[in-house]
Amino acid sequence: MKQGLGTQLRHLIELLDGAVDAAYGEAGLAYRPRYTPVMRVLAAHGSLTVGRIAELAGITQPAVTQTLALMKADKLVSITASDSDARQRVVRLSAHGVSLLDRLRDCWDATRQAADSLDAELPYPLSLCLHEAIEALRRQSFGDRIRAARRGQADAHSRPDTAPDLAPSPHLESE
Amino acid sequence: MKQGLGTQLRHLIELLDGAVDAAYGEAGLAYRPRYTPVMRVLAAHGSLTVGRIAELAGITQPAVTQTLALMKADKLVSITASDSDARQRVVRLSAHGVSLLDRLRDCWDATRQAADSLDAELPYPLSLCLHEAIEALRRQSFGDRIRAARRGQADAHSRPDTAPDLAPSPHLESE
DNA sequence: GAAAATTATATCATCGCTTATATAAGTGGT
DNA sequence: ACCACTTATATAAGCGATGATATAATTTTC
Numbered sequence: 001m002k003q004g005l006g007t008q009l010r011h012l013i014e015l016l017d018g019a020v021d022a023a024y025g026e027a028g029l030a031y032r033p034r035y036t037p038v039m040r041v042l043a044a045h046g047s048l049t050v051g052r053i054a055e056l057a058g059i060t061q062p063a064v065t066q067t068l069a070l071m072k073a074d075k076l077v078s079i080t081a082s083d084s085d086a087r088q089r090v091v092r093l094s095a096h097g098v099s100l101l102d103r104l105r106d107c108w109d110a111t112r113q114a115a116d117s118l119d120a121e122l123p124y125p126l127s128l129c130l131h132e133a134i135e136a137l138r139r140q141s142f143g144d145r146i147r148a149a150r151r152g153q154a155d156a157h158s159r160p161d162t163a164p165d166l167a168p169s170p171h172l173e174s175e
Numbered sequence: 176m177k178q179g180l181g182t183q184l185r186h187l188i189e190l191l192d193g194a195v196d197a198a199y200g201e202a203g204l205a206y207r208p209r210y211t212p213v214m215r216v217l218a219a220h221g222s223l224t225v226g227r228i229a230e231l232a233g234i235t236q237p238a239v240t241q242t243l244a245l246m247k248a249d250k251l252v253s254i255t256a257s258d259s260d261a262r263q264r265v266v267r268l269s270a271h272g273v274s275l276l277d278r279l280r281d282c283w284d285a286t287r288q289a290a291d292s293l294d295a296e297l298p299y300p301l302s303l304c305l306h307e308a309i310e311a312l313r314r315q316s317f318g319d320r321i322r323a324a325r326r327g328q329a330d331a332h333s334r335p336d337t338a339p340d341l342a343p344s345p346h347l348e349s350e
Numbered sequence: 351g352a353a354a355a356t357t358a359t360a361t362c363a364t365c366g367c368t369t370a371t372a373t374a375a376g377t378g379g380t
Numbered sequence: 381a382c383c384a385c386t387t388a389t390a391t392a393a394g395c396g397a398t399g400a401t402a403t404a405a406t407t408t409t410c
Contacts, residue, residue, distance in 0.1 A: 005290060006192050006208065007233070008305040010367065013184045015309070017395080018368090019317035020181070026322075033181065034396060050359060058182075063397060065360055087358040087405045106328055113327070114320035115180060121311045124299035130183040134190070136296045142194035145289035147201075152288070153281060185397060192365075193398090209366055225389060238367055240390060262375045262388040355408070365398080372391070378384085 020111055027107055029100065030074045036108070038067050039093075042077065043101055047092040049082070076100065195286055202282055204275065205249045211283070213242050214268075217252065218276055222267040224257065251275065 017033055024031045037057035042048065045056070050068065054061040068091060071077045076097035082088035093101075119125040192208055199206045212232035217223060220231070225243065229236040243266060246252045251272035257263035268276075294300040 004211065005302055005305070006188055006195070006366085007212065008302065008309065009184055009188045009191070012305060012309055012312075013181055013188075013396090014368070015312050016184070016317050017181050019321060021395090022318055023321045023325075032395090036179065037182070051357085059396095060398065061359070062361080062399085066396090069360095085358080085406075089359070106325070110321050110324035110328060113324035114317055117320050117324070118308065118311055118317070121314075122304070122307050124304055126304060126308045127180055127183065129297070129299055129301060129304040130180070130187060132297050133293065133301045134183065134187055136293055137187075137190050139296075142191050142289055142293070143197055145292050146194060146198045146285050149285035149288035149292070150198075150281070153285060181396085188366090189398070196365090207366090226387085234366095235368065236389070237369085237391080241367085244390095260376070260388080264389070351410105353409085355406105357404100357406070359402100359404080361402070362400085363398100364400105365396105368393100368395075370391105370393085372389100374387100374389080376385105376387070378386095380382090 019114075023107060023111065027103060029103065029107070031076075031100070031104070032070065034067055035071055035074075035076065038064065038071065039076070039097070039101075039104065042091065042093050042097070047090055049088045049090060051088075053091065071097075194289075198282060198286065202278065204278065204282070206251075206275070206279070207245065209238075209242050210246055210249075210251065213239065213246065214251070214272070214276075214279065217266065217268050217272070222265055224263045224265060226263075228266065246272075 020033045024033070037059060038053055041053055041056040045052075048056070050064050051061055053068075054064045057064065068077060068079065072079060075094055077091050078094045080090050082090050115127070119127065195208045199208070212234060213228055216228055216231040220227075223231070225239050226236055228243075229239045232239065243252060243254065247254060250269055252266050253269045255265050257265050290302070294302065
């Protein structure tokens with residue numbers, strides 16, 4: 001039962017994302033979790049290009065392109081060519097997309113409360129923990145950490161030059 | 176920049192899994208992170224059926240079937256038909272698979288140390304946090320929590336019958 | 351003013367895993 | 381012996397994202 005970090009992470013995602021997805025279904029909305037970041041920035045900014053959405057939502061441009069294709073199929077956005085620059089496509093919420101916003105906000109609210117109730121049961125809040133882990137990895141990547149450990153293995157007996165002195169501890173493993 | 180829980184989880188997975196995958200590459204191994212749970216149980220038990228691997232490794236049977244197909248292509252396992260039950264396939268490590276185990280253990284060790292070094296920088300250990308979150312969701316699923324919150328929305332003014340009284344707090348959102 | 355470099359978007363393959371479904375191969379009842 | 385049911389494994393499609401690459405359109409450089 002001792003799973004790897006990655007496996008645990010994936011499991012958790014499935015638990016959360018599945019429930020959120022189901023919640024939209026129960027609310028009778030043709031809507032997917034992945035729409036939310038895009039929906040949010042469009043609601044806030046009115047009209048944006050694909051690249052700008054990617055920037056503001058903090059996801060990659062291909063992810064936005066794909067999400068927009070789905071959202072368009074669900075009639076949530078209208079996409080027009082820019083007349084100042086023919087490479088750009090200008091995206092905005094459709095009337096239907098706008099009309100959905102209210103019910104959506106209720107869903108988001110319920111989801112946030114659910115996340116709060118989860119955090120309340122934990123000795124340490126999950127979202128904070130994740131944020132801090134990501135920050136720590138920004139300072140030193142996991143790859144660097146692995147290489148450092150490996151260097152420690154190599155000259156375990158010879159030269160503790162770049163001494164890693166990592167505290168050992170149980171139950172971690174990243175796959 | 177305020178991402179959802181799911182987005183953060185995915186980001187973290189990418190950071191970890193990518194590094195682990197790269198590490199195998201650097202070590203010159205034809206090996207993927209997803210092999211590890213299967214490799215582990217095979218190393219521990221010698222010879223197992225597909226379903227039993229799934230049980231012991233804590234993943235679904237299709238995941239095992241697919242992983243085995245890849246592992247077989249990399250010559251890590253041998254798969255034979257059971258003679259007691261023709262539905263079953265009996266899997267065991269190939270000679271090459273066994274010979275890989277030593278180098279693999281070095282990799283796993285380095286990865287574990289990397290995970291430890293990460294945890295050491297955190298106010299609260301990541302793996303523990305994940306474990307506790309999963310446990311909490313086993314007690315009450317995220318879907319239930321969302322529904323409870325929604326019920327609270329509905330009769331916010333009428334009957335606080337199934338009173339949810341959830342403490343509000345910032346920065347959570349699950350997609 | 352034509353070639354080269356940059357920018358915006360789209361497309362494809364991949365990741366590890368899931369659910370839903372299909373195909374075989376056993377088991378039990380009559 | 382036959383039909384229904386369960387079990388073991390396989391296959392297909394999907395999730396949300398990524399990196400690598402392709403195709404345009406625009407700007408820069410000489």
